Amino acid sequence: MKAPRVNGHGVGLGRIAIEDASISLGHGDDASEAVAGLDISVAPGEFVCILGPSGCGKSTLLGALAGHVANSGGSLTVDGQAITGPSPDRGIVFQQHTLFPWKKVRENVCFGPKMRGIGKVVRRQLADELLALVGLSGFEEFYPSQLSGGMQQRVEIARVLINQPRVLLMDEPFSALDAQTRSMMHELLLDIWTERPTTLIFVTHDIEEALFLADRVIVMSRRPGRIVEDLRVPFSRPRPADIVTEIEFARLKRRLLLLLRPDQQSTTLHEYQSEHALAPN
Amino acid sequence: MATATGSGGMHVGRLLVQVGSILACIAFWQVASTLRLNLGIVTFRNVPPPTEVLQSLIVLLQSPKLLAHLGSSLGRVFAGYGVAALLGILLGFAIGRSRAASDVLLPPLELLRPIPAVAWIPLSILMFPSSELSMIFITFIGALFPIVLNTIHGVANVDRRLVASARSLGGSRAAILWEIVLPGAAPSIVTGLAIGMGTSWFCLVTAEMISGQFGIGYYTWESYTLQNYADIIVGMLVIGLFGMGSSWLLTTLGHVLMPWRSPMVAR
Ligand SMILES: Nc1ncnc2c1ncn2[C@@H]1O[C@H](COP(=O)(O)OP(=O)(O)O)[C@@H](O)[C@H]1O
């Protein structure tokens, strides 16, 4: 276990409490619950991966944490404050980048500080620092369309981090990238997270990605999404790339794989363990 | 004109063919008009040959009349089109962004839209104290609808994900309108401005033929009534030239305002 992280705002900010939260999508008769009765609490600075079958409400949950989607029941809070709308305190990165095509890389990254009324000179300096952090020095004057997919996601991360968010939300941010770029991005993300600590909620459907990155892996059931597993990842950091070949890694991977298999969705981990005589770790 | 690029030799070859085609058309015109060719349903008997048109053009270029005609035409377009552009973009933004504005403003606009601007000419002569104002009104009406509709389309189709991101990054409503919606809708707005410019010229020339005192459309029609047949074609050429010039202006404006869309940038 790590000690609570210190971020730009002081000590130990970014505690997320999701209590009995339900989220309905659609209107009127079409409305239906995407997630129901969800309870998750995340410590400041924790790196949590959310795994779940497609359509189980992972993006919906992240949208609610970002403040783009309202919850229909229960409560969602960050550091005790209810989430009522979007805020730069809760940055979000999607699978497909949402960089502004008409702004050059630096101006994209500057957007947050510009909205806060920070002067041009200062905000450009901030942006260049962030771009250096994500390894994109020299690309300040490019348009987003001139960059590769991996670079676009790095700009996206820089643009969110410049606001010193308490919480960083990532919705399958590297799913569209090729395997090599993706593993580069994993290393980069962990470096950045070490240097600029925030609470990180990372949605993925890639089990290896989750185990490699996270302190904790939460598995959701099919729609309406509930939690079927909350697993603490035991590996210490920094984690070498070849950790994926370790026996313990393979064991956890198999466990998660079984939970994600469509026909296993109703089986709880406890049942699975007793069936297979696996010792809980 | 832009042509498809090929290897050097092929490129020159195609250019020769294209120029040759234009020269052939002019040669046919010259021959047909000097021979007073009669093809039954269409006759070249009263069509002046290119050489005569060229002479008339040179005469017009040297006379102060040209500047007076062009000046009044350009003034009318500037006024009518300018107001249409301003009002059209504002209306388009209001309708595209607000349901209330859309409910109030869109129905009357939709009712008026199918009426071609040229059909407004008689009524506008009755409605406005001077023929000058009525002609400006016609150019305004001609440009308004394409600009409004394309702006609405552009504003309504701005990528919602970009708006959501901007909100998450701390953008206020006003900032999002200026930083996201306007540039996001810009390509569509410029398309509307370009179409509007075309219809605006078309309407102006028609209006000038009917109620003008000066103006390039009036000059063309006056040449007909005065039986200066070569001047008719001179007028036509000048009208075409200015149509081309204004659409070039808008294309250039598009490139200047939207550098991120230029081929150098877009992959
Ligand atoms: N705007 C919407 N209206 C109604 N249903 C929606 C809407 N958006 C998504 N859904 C549905 O809600 C469920 C959860 O979607 P989502 O959160 O995107 O799942 P995930 O990200 O886990 O794949 C899906 O079944 C999806 O079809």
Ligand SMILES: [Mg+2]
């Ligand atoms: Mg999703």
